[in-house]
Amino acid sequence: MGGRESTLVLLDExxxxxxxxxxxxxxxxxxxxxxxKNADGSAYIEFGxxxxxxxxxxxxxxxxxxxxxxxxxxxxxxxxxxxxxxxERKNPAPSRREIEISKVIKEALLPAVILDKFPxxxxxxxxxxxxxxxxxxxxxxxxxxxxxxxAGIPMRDMVAACAAGKAADTIxxxxxxxxxxxxxxxxxxxxxxxxxxxxxxxxxxxxxxxxFKKCVKVGVDGCKLVYELQKKALHEKYFxxxxxx
Amino acid sequence: MDNKRKYVIPxxxxxxxxYRPEQNVILEGNKIISTTIGISEIYDDSAxxxxxxxxxxxxxxxxxxxxxxxxxxxxWELDINSxxxxxxxxxxxxxxxxxxxxDELTSRLKSGDLVAARIANSDRTRDPLITxxxxxxxxxxxxxxxxxxxxxxPRLIGKKGTMIQTIENATDAIITIGQNGWVVVSCDNPEGLxxxxxxxxxxxxxxxxxxxxDQVKDMLESKGES
Numbered sequence: 001m002g003g004r005e006s007t008l009v010l011l012d013e014x015x016x017x018x019x020x021x022x023x024x025x026x027x028x029x030x031x032x033x034x035x036x037k038n039a040d041g042s043a044y045i046e047f048g049x050x051x052x053x054x055x056x057x058x059x060x061x062x063x064x065x066x067x068x069x070x071x072x073x074x075x076x077x078x079x080x081x082x083x084x085x086x087x088e089r090k091n092p093a094p095s096r097r098e099i100e101i102s103k104v105i106k107e108a109l110l111p112a113v114i115l116d117k118f119p120x121x122x123x124x125x126x127x128x129x130x131x132x133x134x135x136x137x138x139x140x141x142x143x144x145x146x147x148x149x150x151a152g153i154p155m156r157d158m159v160a161a162c163a164a165g166k167a168a169d170t171i172x173x174x175x176x177x178x179x180x181x182x183x184x185x186x187x188x189x190x191x192x193x194x195x196x197x198x199x200x201x202x203x204x205x206x207x208x209x210x211x212f213k214k215c216v217k218v219g220v221d222g223c224k225l226v227y228e229l230q231k232k233a234l235h236e237k238y239f240x241x242x243x244x245x
Numbered sequence: 246m247d248n249k250r251k252y253v254i255p256x257x258x259x260x261x262x263x264y265r266p267e268q269n270v271i272l273e274g275n276k277i278i279s280t281t282i283g284i285s286e287i288y289d290d291s292a293x294x295x296x297x298x299x300x301x302x303x304x305x306x307x308x309x310x311x312x313x314x315x316x317x318x319x320x321w322e323l324d325i326n327s328x329x330x331x332x333x334x335x336x337x338x339x340x341x342x343x344x345x346x347x348d349e350l351t352s353r354l355k356s357g358d359l360v361a362a363r364i365a366n367s368d369r370t371r372d373p374l375i376t377x378x379x380x381x382x383x384x385x386x387x388x389x390x391x392x393x394x395x396x397x398x399p400r401l402i403g404k405k406g407t408m409i410q411t412i413e414n415a416t417d418a419i420i421t422i423g424q425n426g427w428v429v430v431s432c433d434n435p436e437g438l439x440x441x442x443x444x445x446x447x448x449x450x451x452x453x454x455x456x457x458x459d460q461v462k463d464m465l466e467s468k469g470e471s
Contacts, residue, residue, distance in 0.1 A: 040300065059300060059328040070370070112255075114271070114280060117302070119369045121328045149255050152299025152396070154280040156271065157256030194256040195273065231254060238282050238297055239252040239453070 008182055011168035018178050026162065026174040026222055031143065031233040033150045039126075041151025043233070047139035048176060051131040054143045056151040058123035059115070067122070073115030074122045077106040079140055081129040101137045102127075108141055108161070108190040108200035114154040123153055134177030135163045138188045141200065142226050146233055157192035158230050159199055162222030164189060164215045166207060171214050173222045185211075189219030193227040249287045253279040259292050267293035297453075301327045301395035301425040303364045303373040308382075310390070310423035311375065313358045316350045323360060323375065326395065326425040331362065331375040338377065359385040359429065361421055385421070388431030391442055393449040395426035400452040401445060408448065408458050415465035416441040440465055 010018055017023065027048030036042035039055035062068035079102040083089050094102075105127070115123065125147065127140045138161035145159040165175035167183030175186050185205025191198050198220070207215055253259060259270060259277045266272045269281045270292055279285060283294040303309070303325065311323030311331050323331035336343045338353050354360065361382050367373035377383045393401065401422060402409050413420055418432035418441040428445055432438040444461050451457060 041298070061328065118328060149282055150298060152281055152296060154269065155255035156273070156278065156280065158254065192256065194258060194278065234254045234282055235252065 008178060010179055010182060011170055011172075017167075017172065019176055021174075023170055023172045024218065024221075026225055027176065029226065029229050031146055031229050033146050033233040033237040039147075039151075041147045041149070041153070043143040043146035043150060045139050045143035045146075047135060047142075048174075049131060049133035050129070050136050050139045052136065052140050052143050053128045053130060054140065054147040055126045055128075056123065056144075056147040056153070057126075058151065058153070059118040059121035060124070062120065062122040068120045070119055071116065073118035073120075075106055075110055075113060075115060075125070076122055077102050077109065077125045077127065077144070079105055079127045079129070079137070081132060081136075085129045085132045101140070104200060104202065105137065105141050105144060109144060109148065109159055111197065111199050112145065112155045112157050112159050112192060113148060114156060117154060123148070123151075132177075134180040135175055135188070137161075137200075138163050138190070138226075141190050142230060146230050149234055150237070157195045157197075158227060159190050160193055160223040160227035160230060161188065161190040161200060162219055162226050163187060164219035164222060166205065166211060166215065171211060171218055173218050185215070187215050187219055189216065189223060191220050191223035191227075193224055249285075251285045252283075253285045253294060254282050255280055257285075259285045259294070260287055263290075265291040267291050269294035269296050295399075296396050298394075299396055301325070303327055303329060303331075303367040304424070305364050305367055307364045307424040308422075309362055309364060309375070309425040310385070310421065310427035310429055311360045311362050311425075313354050313356045313360065315356055316354070318345045318350070321350065321354055323362065325362075325373070325375070326392075326423075326427055327373075329372045331364075332372045333360070333362065333375050333377065354384060359388075359390060361385055361423070361429070385429055388419075388421070388429040389438060389442060391428045391430060391445050393426050393428060393445060394452075395424065397449050397452040398422060398424055398426060400457070401428070401448045403458060408461065411458055411462055412441055412444045412465065415462070416444070420445075 030046040032044045036055050041056040043054045045052050083092050141161040163175045164187050166185040167179045187203045190200025257279045277292045279294045281296045283296040285294045309325045311325045314322045314324050321333040325331040362375040362377050365374045365376040416437035421429045430441045
């Protein structure tokens with residue numbers, strides 16, 4: 001069902017995946033808040049081999065003026081992949097896929113941010129993918145949420161994100177590039193841990209209703225792990241005593 | 246008091262129960278949730294978070310330092326380090342008998358000038374109205390501008406103004422603090438000026454450190470001796 005034929009063993013008989021992880025084990029994740037001096041807020045995330053930098057500006061004047069809203073601030077998100085982020089050079093112009101991801105990340109962040117205090121302004125989120133290895137939209141969403149908090153944009157909750165999926169007929173956490181290409185399903189989940197609400201849910205592939213439920217649950221559990229790291233990153237920047245930088 | 250203060254990030258539940266949500270918190274069901282990174286404080290009937298980040302949002306009666314960006318024939322526009330520009334009507338400066346034909350706005354304030362001003366009115370529908378018609382307000386003729394994070398202004402002032410008094414007394418400088426994070430330091434003695442600026446930067450960088458007033462005092466005194 002689905003998936004591409006390949007010689008790659010996605011899951012061996014011991015339950016170990018192609019990169020040595022267990023089925024419910026995420027990749028190595030490192031999040032750092034701050035780092036960019038000229039942005040109002042910023043974050044850097046390493047999610048396995050993904051490396052993503054996010055800068056946030058705002059609230060600030062809206063240009064072009066006609067985009068502004070007199071009732072509330074607006075959120076604008078640009079997800080962009082560097083030409084060197086993938087194996088073969090990527091054209092730096094925004095592709096169909098990048099436009100879609102910008103849109104879904106924006107919609108995943110909107111339930112969290114409180115912009116009605118800033119009418120006629122915009123908050124701009126710039127996401128630069130320096131190195132991509134599957135699951136960039138989740139990593140980018142998690143980093144964008146840290147950068148927004150760093151910029152001091154009021155938020156109802158942080159948005160954590162992690163992907164779940166299905167490969168070799170098993171539900172797995174945190175799908176990597178190989179599993180995304182050769183696996184049977186990929187499901188990015190964005191989640192607000194304190195409010196217990198899902199803000200992003202996409203599915204590429206085929207799942208039975210039972211598998212779907214399990215997949216969402218696995219994804220949400222992954223988000224909770226990511227949330228702990230987001231929390232740690234912000235605490236490190238703001239509350240580390242003597243942490244001058 | 247101390248055990249009620251907590252470091253929080255957006256989404257953290259500060260407390261549950263019948264508390265009045267004040268600044269930087271929202272009520273979600275019966276949970277009081279922080280909306281920003283900061284330090285939470287719970288009082289008898291209310292809860293709030295003192296923010297550690299974020300831009301300046303104009304509030305009525307705030308003293309701000311503004312920089313003139315441009316003017317029309319009737320008003321000036323001032324950069325007040327916020328997402329909105331401050332609007333200073335010409336009548337406020339020239340008085341009631343202001344005439345757009347007779348009076349030239351640039352004769353009083355040119356672009357680039359610094360102004361100490363008060364927020365006269367600020368609402369959601371238009372840019373904040375500011376005024377300089379008050380004692381101690383108006384064009385700033387001399388001094389150095391220091392920019393700090395607006396969220397650290399209360400720390401620079403200190404409890405009942407202790408921090409700022411410490412710096413002023415030790416350096417003989419006159420310091421005007423705008424709530425928007427812009428600070429003007431003027432001092433006849435160049436050494437005092439440098440020291441005061443350094444002390445302000447020190448507060449900006451180490452705002453989270455306890456007993457900062459004493460440390461600033463030490464810094465100011467030790468420099469004076471050497």
